[in-house]
Amino acid sequence: MLTRISNSPRDYAWGSRTLIAELEGRAPSGAPEAEVWFGDHPGSPALVEDGSGRTLDTWLAEESAALGVPTRLPYLLKLLAAGAPLSIQAHPSKAQAEAGFAREEAAGVPRDAAERNYRDDNHKPELIVAVSDRFEALAGLRELSATRRLVQALGDGPGPRALRAHLEGADAAAALRDTIAWLLGPDSDGDVADVISAVGGARPAEFTAELALARSLAEAYPRDPGVVVALLMNLVILTRGEALFVPAGVLHAYVSGLGVELMAASDNVLRGGLTPKHVDAGELMAVLDAAPSDPPRLPSREAGPGVQIFDPGVPDFALAAVTVDTGTPELELSGIALAVAVAGIVEVTGASGERVTLQPGQALVASAVESPLRFAGAGRAFVAMPGRA
Incomplete structure (x- = not known):
């Protein structure tokens, strides 16, 4: 179907x-x-x-x-x-x-x-x-040594000094957890405002994009502690x-x-x-993974001509990216699937012979018995299906 x-x-x-x-x-x-x-x-x-x-x-x-x-x-x-x-x-x-x-x-x-x-x-x-x-x-918390360099570039006002103090310690995850809890708590308002003010004038060479983003966030959300939390996070392009x-x-x-x-x-x-919207700082801290890390990029693996699979290793889902230019890529399904086209015109044919043509933004549902799906035309589509973990 x-x-x-x-x-x-x-x-x-x-x-x-x-x-x-x-x-x-x-x-x-x-x-x-x-x-x-x-x-x-x-x-x-x-x-x-x-x-x-x-x-x-x-x-x-x-x-x-x-x-x-x-x-x-x-x-x-x-x-x-x-x-x-x-x-x-x-x-x-x-x-x-x-x-x-x-x-x-x-x-x-x-x-x-x-x-x-x-x-x-x-x-x-x-x-x-x-x-x-x-x-x-923004995704994940930056390695603490780099974040300390960024905060050092904000100068010696009371807000940056307080932020640096919270970021001290040999245990990076503990320092970041303490810092975020403080920023989202009731006692940081003045220091948050001072850090945001310091961001406005900081122009170090190393963190140009991060500070430019923080300035734009501060314009949209003045005095919001999230602006300072963002300074602790990886900027990913x-x-x-x-x-x-x-x-x-x-x-x-x-x-x-x-x-x-x-x-x-x-x-x-x-x-x-x-x-x-509602911010429950205590509950956020209860679920937070405060360990610093590199940005959580997910590489794909090739699953055949024109087919790349993004598999994060969870049972809920995996995502296939299908590019159709020459040939007719095929995709084996792990269960019920949804497909959405994002470029060109993509013709999807199931094992039963049923066929649906998708233009960008159009989507379909496919039962597992239609596996493998075959793709023709010229374009690009994504297919969601259950994971295999």
Whole structure:
């Protein structure tokens, strides 16, 4: 079974006003268009274009026995278009999500309440692959020696001095954890403002891009401690086709660009700044992985001519990038799959002989019995499917 699915862009304030429209070859709507969800998540389930008017969650529940598909997808596939930075955030592990969800359920916190942290009991590892020529993100905490050099360049005002003091110590993860807890706590306001002021005048050669980003964040979020938290994080520039994988506990914030995002089916977000939304600093610290590291880039592996697989080693999902120029690439599926085209015209044919043609921004759902999928035309598509871990 191959069936086209569709959805409308979500109008979050940080969304780009042009990137999704340009991808789909239409005029901009005039509103921010942040994400298009291709999946069965109840927050915005995709429409199944079989004439029934059903959304994908209903369709899976009603057709699972007849078509041999699961009643729920283990992942959520999105187009993400950032015109402004998203909040700094981290996601819980599976065990943390289960405990947090049970705790808030027992406390009677409504699932749609603004202060709710755990809206479900699942983890939310996520993968993003750049579709635009340039995609900027903050991901993971920078090696502490480099961060100390950056802070040294901010001068000797009281804020930078206080920040340096918190970053002292032989245990890098402990120093970073202490620093973030202090920045997000009630006693840092004056020092945060002073650090942000120092950023405005700092012009060292080594951290030009990081400080330029911090200045733009400060314009959008004056006195927000997230501006200083961002100074502790890796600035990552992806080019088209490059990927990041963000596991549980890792701080991240997408900054700008268009990407294909794939994640476990969850809406659990613990925020740490750069947002008017609820920030629960204590709960963020409870899930935070404060160990410094290199940017969490995820290389792909070749799975045949024209096929690259991004496999983060989680059971929820893997992502295939399929490029069609000459030949007809084939992709073996590990389960129910969703595909979205991002360039050209891609013709997808399943084992049954069913065929769907996709233009950029168009998507389909394919049952596992359609494996292998064969691709023709001239273009590029991404295919989400369960992981093999």
